[in-house]
Amino acid sequence: MLQKYEAVTWFDADGWKLAGNARTVGQRQTKQTWAQFEAYQKDPENVPPPDGYTPPFNKADREAEMRAAHAVFQARLDAAIARGDWDPASREVNAP
Structure with missing residues (x-):
């Protein structure tokens, strides 16, 4: 629809x-x-x-806009994991 x-x-x-x-x-x-x-x-x-x-x-073109937004948020999540700020196994923020 x-x-x-x-x-x-x-x-x-x-x-x-x-x-x-x-x-x-x-x-x-x-x-x-x-x-x-x-x-x-x-x-x-x-x-x-x-x-x-x-x-x-x-x-x-919402589909293209949502794909672009997903790419931005995925990059932010990947960066947080790489810095150790986010633990994907526990799904919790690691306090500094």
Whole structure:
């Protein structure tokens, strides 16, 4: 279900969400916003962006974001284990 929602979710340059699914509409989004956005996507040279939104628009990609976050946290955990700050066997922090 998440992939279905993400397929029609975009963010503007200021981070404001636009969504093509009624269950996930953005905070500032009106009923006309998505139609304006679709028209803009088809002809950005001649059609203005939706009212209140700033190009460029970026597609949501939560899977890539979560993979990147996991890599950061895994590196931090690995570093803590290497320093002896974390014991993976007991799952406890080793006090200095």
